[in-house]
Amino acid sequence: MTDEKLLEMVNISKSFSGIQALDNVKFELHKGQIHALMGANGAGKSTLIKILCGVYQPDSGIFKIDNKVSSIKNPFEAQKNGIAYVPQEIAVQPYMTVAENIFLGKQPIRNFKIDFKKMSDKAQQVLDDLNIDVSVNKLGINLSIAEKQLITIAKVISVDSKILIFDEATSALTLSDTEKLFKIIRRLKQKGIGIIYVTHRMEEIFQLCDWVTILKDGKFVSDSAIKDINLQQLIRNMIGREVASKIPQDSTNDKRDPTLNKDRFSIANLCIPGMLQDITFSVKAGEVLGLAGLVGSGRTELLRAIFGDLPFSEGTIKIDGRVVRINNCSQAINEGIALVPEDRKTQGLILNFSLKKNISMTVLDKLKRFGLINLKSEAVLANSSLDMLSIKFRTIEQPVSTLSGGNQQRVVLGKWLATNPKILLVDEPTRGVDVSAKSEIHNVLLDLAKNGMAIIVVSSELGELLQVCEKILVLNRGRIVAELLTKNTNTHEMMELATGESAKRESASNAF
Amino acid sequence: MRFNSKKLFLNFSSRESLKFKVIKNVRDQISLILLLVMIIAGSQFSDVFLSSKNLLNIVWAVSVLGIVALGQCVLIIACRFDMSVAYSIGLCGVVMVVIQNIGMPWVASVLVGVFVGLLVGTLNGLICVGTNANPFLVTLGTGTLIYATSLTITRSKTVYTPFDAFTDIGRGKLFGVVHYSVLIFIFLAIMLELMLRYSKFGRSLFVIGLNEKVGKLSGFSVNKIVLGAFLICGFMVSIASFIVTSRNGSTVANVGLGMEFESIIAVVLGGTSLFGGSGGALRTVVGVLVLGVLNNLLILMNVQTEVQQIIKGAIFLLIVWLDISLRSK
Numbered sequence: 015m016t017d018e019k020l021l022e023m024v025n026i027s028k029s030f031s032g033i034q035a036l037d038n039v040k041f042e043l044h045k046g047q048i049h050a051l052m053g054a055n056g057a058g059k060s061t062l063i064k065i066l067c068g069v070y071q072p073d074s075g076i077f078k079i080d081n082k083v084s085s086i087k088n089p090f091e092a093q094k095n096g097i098a099y100v101p102q103e104i105a106v107q108p109y110m111t112v113a114e115n116i117f118l119g120k121q122p123i124r125n126f127k128i129d130f131k132k133m134s135d136k137a138q139q140v141l142d143d144l145n146i147d148v149s150v151n152k153l154g155i156n157l158s159i160a161e162k163q164l165i166t167i168a169k170v171i172s173v174d175s176k177i178l179i180f181d182e183a184t185s186a187l188t189l190s191d192t193e194k195l196f197k198i199i200r201r202l203k204q205k206g207i208g209i210i211y212v213t214h215r216m217e218e219i220f221q222l223c224d225w226v227t228i229l230k231d232g233k234f235v236s237d238s239a240i241k242d243i244n245l246q247q248l249i250r251n252m253i254g255r256e257v258a259s260k261i262p263q264d265s266t267n268d269k270r271d272p273t274l275n276k277d278r279f280s281i282a283n284l285c286i287p288g289m290l291q292d293i294t295f296s297v298k299a300g301e302v303l304g305l306a307g308l309v310g311s312g313r314t315e316l317l318r319a320i321f322g323d324l325p326f327s328e329g330t331i332k333i334d335g336r337v338v339r340i341n342n343c344s345q346a347i348n349e350g351i352a353l354v355p356e357d358r359k360t361q362g363l364i365l366n367f368s369l370k371k372n373i374s375m376t377v378l379d380k381l382k383r384f385g386l387i388n389l390k391s392e393a394v395l396a397n398s399s400l401d402m403l404s405i406k407f408r409t410i411e412q413p414v415s416t417l418s419g420g421n422q423q424r425v426v427l428g429k430w431l432a433t434n435p436k437i438l439l440v441d442e443p444t445r446g447v448d449v450s451a452k453s454e455i456h457n458v459l460l461d462l463a464k465n466g467m468a469i470i471v472v473s474s475e476l477g478e479l480l481q482v483c484e485k486i487l488v489l490n491r492g493r494i495v496a497e498l499l500t501k502n503t504n505t506h507e508m509m510e511l512a513t514g515e516s517a518k519r520e521s522a523s524n525a526f
Numbered sequence: 527m528r529f530n531s532k533k534l535f536l537n538f539s540s541r542e543s544l545k546f547k548v549i550k551n552v553r554d555q556i557s558l559i560l561l562l563v564m565i566i567a568g569s570q571f572s573d574v575f576l577s578s579k580n581l582l583n584i585v586w587a588v589s590v591l592g593i594v595a596l597g598q599c600v601l602i603i604a605c606r607f608d609m610s611v612a613y614s615i616g617l618c619g620v621v622m623v624v625i626q627n628i629g630m631p632w633v634a635s636v637l638v639g640v641f642v643g644l645l646v647g648t649l650n651g652l653i654c655v656g657t658n659a660n661p662f663l664v665t666l667g668t669g670t671l672i673y674a675t676s677l678t679i680t681r682s683k684t685v686y687t688p689f690d691a692f693t694d695i696g697r698g699k700l701f702g703v704v705h706y707s708v709l710i711f712i713f714l715a716i717m718l719e720l721m722l723r724y725s726k727f728g729r730s731l732f733v734i735g736l737n738e739k740v741g742k743l744s745g746f747s748v749n750k751i752v753l754g755a756f757l758i759c760g761f762m763v764s765i766a767s768f769i770v771t772s773r774n775g776s777t778v779a780n781v782g783l784g785m786e787f788e789s790i791i792a793v794v795l796g797g798t799s800l801f802g803g804s805g806g807a808l809r810t811v812v813g814v815l816v817l818g819v820l821n822n823l824l825i826l827m828n829v830q831t832e833v834q835q836i837i838k839g840a841i842f843l844l845i846v847w848l849d850i851s852l853r854s855k
């Protein structure tokens with residue numbers, strides 16, 4: 015690492031309507047450095063980044079870029095200063111080609127017209143440079159999620175920049191695509207670009223970064239070289255205490271009430287042409303089943319189909335041995351199924367609604383008295399759900415958008431637990447959630463299972479599945495390719511099965 | 527949601543600055559503040575303005591528009607529109623009067639008129655739900671069809687009611703003080719406000735106005751809710767039609783000319799977002815009263831009709847601008 019300072023932020027403070035979001039924070043970035051910016055939800059990471067990108071103005075503090083004091087008043091000035099941001103959300107126009115997407119807003123012009131030939135050539139160059147294997151003529155709508163993420167990155171990188179900010183860039187990526195992204199980031203580092211890397215995934219930091227700055231509650235906690243810090247210290251600095259990261263596995267099978275040991279939920283020969291084929295499995299009461307697979311392997315579609323959000327042509331679903339027909343979500347809810355969806359912000363919660371209204375949304379019928387919603391019982395329900403999930407809140411009337419990601423996720427859980435479900439489907443339960451909230455959500459899931467709920471968990475984080483599930487099904491291109499017992503498997507084996515070219519049934523000892 | 531925000535800021539008060547609280551409150555009640563300002567200004571300009579007779583007249587004058595705006599408000603909360611109200615108000619009245627003239631008693635004819643309103647609502651709702659097309663465009667289309675139907679029935683002429691009793695409702699007053707139509711308007715507004723606040727259906731309108739996907743995944747039937755919203759709008763239109771027809775003693779196909787836009791303006795003036803998910807019936811009443819007071823003042827001040835239009839347009843733009851600039855704070 016060269017010692018040339020690219021960026022120095024000193025004593026940055028920022029408050030929003032009386033709430034101190036950043037309090038005298040400092041941050042330094044050197045040339046060719048991959049610098050992790052860490053902190054729990056609400057620590058002030060995004061505020062700091064938005065200040066750097068010119069979205070917010072700091073209340074006080076000094077900026078130095080290339081050792082010169084400067085100020086960034088708006089996003090254009092940030093761009094001029096060579097600061098580029100790779101967003102967490104994917105920004106690809108569906109009906110434009112890859113080349114058009116990459117050069118959106120900066121298309122090469124000849125004779126007052128877009129020079130498509132030149133644009134394709136340059137786009138190809140950018141993709142080759144980054145070793146991304148996607149045709150420049152493919153339409154945005156035909157790209158996989160991982161490809162979209164890579165194109166978003168290519169779009170940002172195609173502008174010459176000195177400082178690149180990655181904000182949870184891997185949250186939608188699978189392991190192999192993450193590896194690809196890391197290679198790209200390492201190549202950019204060699205070019206002398208300074209990289210700020212924000213993530214909740216601890217293991218990535220140790221793989222990729224060489225320096226780390228930790229924020230907590232809007233305050234600077236520490237910065238150090240990655241090699242001088244270990245995971246335990248990092249977590250302690252972030253949340254101020256230790257987190258029990260391993261949940262005892264042995265307790266689950268033996269101590270369970272024997273009466274629970276029958277199939278609560280089973281599904282046979284489920285088919286959706288082009289998405290899912292011949293899906294058959296069952297879940298016992300009190301069991302946590304994991305579904306592993308790449309994005310697009312059909313794992314989310316499977317949950318949606320069970321929940322009545324996706325019609326299927328063939329297949330039978332049985333609950334407690336009884337065949338049920340589910341055509342829409344409300345029938346699924348009546349049968350005792352609940353779905354915690356993939357994206358809490360667009361599918362799980364109404365962000366402008368209060369905590370109370372979000373939680374009661376699924377059970378309004380039960381809260382009715384004389385045909386109207388009984389506001390008292392509604393408040394009682396909201397208070398008890400929030401307390402049960404130990405969500406920190408000021409009032410049940412506050413909009414759910416004021417909560418941190420981890421707490422929001424727990425509100426989604428609370429909303430569904432209010433229906434008292436027999437079968438809980440959870441899609442990416444801890445995406446974008448910090449470590450401490452993560453382990454608390456895991457504990458809630460395990461507690462629910464202990465009390466007899468059947469739970470199906472979908473997650474891109476294979477480590478998470480190994481922690482909470484007893485049994486894991488691996489999906490590959492819409493088929494179940496393996497059924498694994500957690501104690502006999504590891505992330506490596508799961509990854510191989512999930513990415514395997516031939517969808518053959520593997521692992522003789524565990525296959526069904 | 528909006529009508530809870532007062533409670534909200536009290537609880538937040540320890541952590542929010544005074545300035546922020548003031549902005550929040552002003553933003554929330556901007557139309558009510560405007561209404562009060564106009565009433566105070568009005569009392570300065572004119573001696574008769576504050577007389578109870580004049581104030582009741584204002585409400586009487588806007589009660590028909592007000593009832594249509596209540597229906598529109600339900601749709602706007604659910605992030606939909608009905609552009610056909612201007613013509614369905616004509617059709618309901620035309621049907622009422624025409625069947626009176628072929629011998630049906632007036633009470634029965636009113637019921638048929640309400641039925642026509644519900645039918646129009648069902649038609650609009652079914653097309654929107656079935657085709658997933660933009661309600662704005664669908665109802666522009668059905669509006670034209672409805673207008674053509676009324677024109678055909680009346681052969682483009684004014685039709686008159688044969689019953690004096692029929693006109694009593696629109697023109698008469700309870701104990702000689704308050705017009706029945708004002709009482710009907712207030713009654714409907716209160717019922718609607720209660721429904722929006724305390725019923726599951728009311729809550730679900732806000733849910734789908736803000737996020738349909740969440741609503742669907744939470745077990746709400748989006749289609750049924752949209753259909754229900756159109757039915758309520760159709761019902762309100764038919765009541766408004768009954769009042770205006772009874773008041774005039776006659777009707778024409780285009781009796782509601784311009785009401786589709788005026789009703790939307792009233793709803794938005796009341797502080798309901800055009801993007802759905804907020805607002806309420808009482809807010810809409812305030813919006814309608816702002817329009818009514820403004821009209822009344824301009825007439826009392828002998829402002830020319832053309833200038834009246836300019837002032838109305840300017841005030842509407844002012845509200846929109848204030849709303850947006852306060853919202854961004």
